[in-house]
Amino acid sequence: MNAHVDPSIFSSPTDSFGMASGDVAFELLPRVGEVVSFAHPIGDPTATIPELPGFSFQLKVERVIHAPLGGSFSVILMLEDVVLQGVEQSLALAEYMERGFGLDVDRF
Numbered sequence: 001m002n003a004h005v006d007p008s009i010f011s012s013p014t015d016s017f018g019m020a021s022g023d024v025a026f027e028l029l030p031r032v033g034e035v036v037s038f039a040h041p042i043g044d045p046t047a048t049i050p051e052l053p054g055f056s057f058q059l060k061v062e063r064v065i066h067a068p069l070g071g072s073f074s075v076i077l078m079l080e081d082v083v084l085q086g087v088e089q090s091l092a093l094a095e096y097m098e099r100g101f102g103l104d105v106d107r108f
Contacts, residue, residue, distance in 0.1 A: 043100050
């Protein structure tokens with residue numbers, strides 16, 4: 001089952017970098033409180049996990065929103081924010097999410 005995800009990326013606790021968004025396929029739909037792992041890329045096989053101290057590549061599901069069928073998507077997973085240590089780390093994560101999972105990253 002596909003679900004739309006859109007985690008926000010911060011380059012510090014107070015500076016917003018951007019937002020990753022797109023559809024991700026799941027065997028079972030995660031529920032509130034469960035974790036989505038981005039530790040194993042499924043897109044570009046050459047995508048390598050960047051070194052981001054303190055970030056586990058696992059994001060907790062904060063909300064699950066179900067929409068009626070026939071719209072642009074039927075399930076939205078609201079994931080926790082990612083807070084990194086600087087713009088360089090944010091750029092590395094953005095590239096990884098784009099290549100590794102096919103997500104679009106809107107940089108602010």
